[in-house]
Amino acid sequence: MxxxxxxxxxRKKSRVPxxxxxxxxxxxxxxxxxxxxxxxxxxxxxxxxxxxxxxxxxxxxxxxxxxxxxxxxxxxxxxxxxxxxxxxxxxxxxxxxxxxxxxxxxxxxxxxxxxxxxxxxxxxxxxxxxxxxxxxxxxxxxxxxxxxxxxxxxxxxxxxxxxxxxxxxxxxxxxxxxxxxxxxxxxxxxxxxxxxxxxxxxxxxxxxxxxxxxxxxxxxxxxxxxxxxxxxxxxxxxxxxxxxxxxxxxxxxxxxxxxxxxxxxxxxxxxxxxxxxxxxxxxxxxxxxxxxxxxxxxxxxxxxxxxxxxxxxxxxxxxxxxxxxxxxxxxxxxxxxxxxxxxxxxAREETSVGRVPTLKKGIELRDVSMAFGPKRVIDHASLTIAAGEVTAVIGSSGAGKTTMVDLILGLHQPTSGQILIDGEPLSAIDVQKWRMMVGYVPQELLLYHDSIMANITLGEPSFSRADVERALRQAGAWDFVSALSDGVDHIVGERGGLLSGGQRQRIAMARALIHQPQLLILDEATSALDPKTEAEIVRNVRELSDQSGITVLSISHQPAWMTVADKILRIQDGVVTGETPSSLPKVASR
Missing domain, CATH: 1.20.1560.10 (ABC transporter type 1, transmembrane domain)
Structure with a gap:
């Protein structure tokens, strides 16, 4: 029903008029x-x-x-x-x-x-x-x-x-x-x-x-x-x-x-x-x-x-x-x-107020399974994402890559198994504080019909123009933004239609970086870009991780990420295996 x-x-059966x-x-x-x-x-x-x-x-x-x-x-x-x-x-x-x-x-x-x-x-x-x-x-x-x-x-x-x-x-x-x-x-x-x-x-x-x-x-x-x-x-x-x-x-x-x-x-x-x-x-x-x-x-x-x-x-x-x-x-x-x-x-999300999370060691999935109805998307996965490193997760469409990210963020609860953040179960930490430590860039970008600054700060008054500039520089976007007549006050148009694909991607990256997260998640964030633009963004992220120590989790099947990643995880039919760049087949650049 x-x-x-x-x-x-x-309402029909209710006794209250x-x-x-x-x-x-x-x-x-x-x-x-x-x-x-x-x-x-x-x-x-x-x-x-x-x-x-x-x-x-x-x-x-x-x-x-x-x-x-x-x-x-x-x-x-x-x-x-x-x-x-x-x-x-x-x-x-x-x-x-x-x-x-x-x-x-x-x-x-x-x-x-x-x-x-x-x-x-x-x-x-x-x-x-x-x-x-x-x-x-x-x-x-x-x-x-x-x-x-x-x-x-x-x-x-x-x-x-x-x-x-x-x-x-x-x-x-x-x-x-x-x-x-x-x-x-x-x-x-x-x-x-x-x-x-x-x-x-x-x-x-x-x-x-x-x-x-x-x-x-x-x-x-x-x-x-x-x-x-x-x-x-x-x-x-x-x-x-x-x-x-x-x-x-x-x-x-x-x-x-x-x-x-x-x-x-x-x-x-x-x-x-x-x-x-x-x-x-x-x-x-x-x-x-x-x-x-x-x-x-x-x-x-x-x-x-x-x-x-x-x-x-x-x-x-x-x-x-x-x-x-x-x-x-x-x-x-x-x-x-x-x-x-x-x-x-x-449908209210029940988030426990537990311990304050940290990300100094890393993230561990211990025998985690996830099913939507009869379909099992993740099957007894065990893996580690080390803090301060760039980890690339690869696999075909529908293999469960995004589901794994959702599990790490607590957006879904695993059917079985355990997710640990610095050795602490995700269920025992403050999930809201954990998410506030994350910068997230999805494949389907959403920019609002507003200024670049408003799209990056999302209306948060505590962020200054200096914070916006710092995030734009980290995302490799400051050069093109500063060249605009209105600078950070430039209106991006409906869904960012007045910017190019690469520019929109960098603005979204700056939005994810402005609050100085400890974990940066890129969910197929560069899959729609041309090879040159993608290579520039990948290089920026690699340099950012080396300089700031930020942990990067990139969901992608593009070769550009495989060449800079410290660790590569492959998901196939719900099963997670480890890979090294040398063990992967050569993929022609796009």
Whole structure:
């Protein structure tokens, strides 16, 4: 069963209402302040509405002879606080109550606006943190477009979902207070208003289901499209070179058409729900008002207030229905980013805080095996990588060279056997500190659309321009960088497209060297370079190792590395054997 399907089933079976779970995305204190302000706002409005009765009575019946029910209760309350029953006092009470209601409601909505922004911010930060803490194997299985969509579109809709839930809570509180005041007038009035609301919500609930279903389809299609777009843009050059980009355009057109259909159905359901609310409300109110006016003996003042109260109560219940509609549209985005965060948290990498690592003796693999499912990639490997030396690991593609590097870095755990750093098991040392001692240059370089300095420092403020220059010199890149008009501030373009392959490689090397690592790992780092450029980089690395004593582990099958390596390890069918440069067959240079 897929993880998304599993998440959906868990939510369906959960006893905690989904609306409350979305509301819980904001801090509890923030929600408490909102609820308190809304309650006080409703009470203030109730006082204002109640004051209308004696106000209208004082205008049309100064003697109060025809007052009944709630009107008499209001007059009694005024007597207890020592206030006269004149128009001015009643008008002041009404104005103060309405102003108080408006101010309290504004305070609640201001708190909601802060919480809405905080929900999106917290979910974005939560996703980024969870992704950075996840195991490397998690990213091999997950499409990166899912997270790109989650941190942008879904996070925005998560904020909208919380906003809709907050409005829902506000209108539910308002409706409850109105119903309470209506019950004080007459339980029949309260029952009639509630019945209208129930009829309206039941008759329009179908549109909520349609909106929710199509919102989920839209989220799924958008995630798929963004993931596909990210993959296509990365490899667009060869697709254009072969004239095959039209096929991708057709795929995108299919996704966009599906998104268009989902959005159209959502909007149609929302508009239909809103349009049909009005006739349902007016028909019910019209019927109720007719019978109240013709058959009731209620005084005119109270009858007018009851009519106002009935209209406001039913309209608020209508807003509750609209809020549910808005939640149904936005909640798929909330659950999408929520599920992404939970999946990343479930894949959290467990790194023990052990001894501080050192690299003075070397690295040892002792009878290490590694399997992915039924396939064994490393088979009982035992080897030593001496500190301060250049070790080359050779083998055919898929032989397990990169897997061995991942094991040394703790990115994968061996199926059996032990990895030791200066005689200490990797499981017993602080893995994060161990990785901070490593400089890593992969085969697939990734330079960001930023300056050379930013690409080398990766935004770390502790690195100075002098540190950048030192790393560039060690990588053999200072000559070409200093010749640029902007120097280290030169923008490299998207994925380093404004630099040559050799220049990109040297920038990546400088990035790996700036923090002065004790172990430099080059994973097929020169396989795409021409022989001259490769020879220059190999010579630079050899000189760097001789001068600084840095340990170098080069994963490559190129002869240039074999001629400078102190030790050569061959991996074939998961088995590791030692080689010497003289024992290797002669390989023609490229």
């Amino acid at each position: 897929s993880k998304k399907r599993n998440h959906a089933l868990k 989904q609306l409350l779970r979305i509301a819980a995305a904001a801090p509890p204190l923030s929600n408490l302040v909102v609820l308190l302000c809304l309650l006080l706002s409703g009470v203030a409005e109730g006082i204002g509405i109640a004051s209308l009765i004696p106000l209208l009575a004082a205008a049309g019946d100064p003697a109060g002879a025809n007052q009944s029910g709630l009107g008499k209760y209001v007059m009694t309350a005024l007597d207890k606080v020592g206030l006269p029953h004149n128009l001015l006092i009643l008008l002041v009470i009404l104005i103060v109550a309405m102003i108080g209601k408006a101010l309290l409601h504004m305070a609640a909505m201001r708190q909601v606006s802060h919480a809405v922004a905080r929900v999106g911010t917290n979910m974005r930060m939560g996703l980024i943190t969870a992704l950075l803490d996840a195991r490397w194997s998690f990213f091999v299985r997950e499409p990166l477009g899912r997270f790109a969509n989650a941190i942008g579109f879904d996070a925005m809709r998560a904020s909208e979902a919380y906003s809709a839930v907050a409005n829902f809570m506000a209108h539910v509180i308002q409706a409850a207070i109105y119903l309470g005041i209506a019950a004080a007038f007459s339980w029949k009035l309260a029952g009639f208003a509630l019945a209208i609301g129930v009829v309206m919500m039941l008759s329009l609930s179908r549109f909520i289901v349609i909106s929710r279903r199509n919102a989920r389809k839209q989220t799924k299609r958008t995630t798929t499209m963004i993931g596909r777009l990210a993959d296509v843009l990365v490899g667009l050059k060869p697709m254009k070179a072969m004239g095959r980009q039209a096929r991708f355009a057709a795929l995108f057109a299919k996704d966009i058409a599906a998104i268009h259909l989902s959005m159209r159905r959502q909007l149609s359901a929302r508009h239909a729900s809103k349009v049909l609310q009005e006739p349902v409300i007016l028909i019910c109110i019209g019927v109720g008002t007719y019978f109240a006016a013709t058959l009731s003996t209620i005084p005119l003042a109270e009858l007018l207030v009851m009519a106002v109260l009935l209209v406001k109560t039913v309209m608020v219940i209508g807003k509750v229905q609209e809020d549910l509609q808005a939640v149904s549209v936005a909640e798929s985005g909330y659950w999408s980013i929520y599920d992404a965060i939970e999946d990343a948290k479930a």
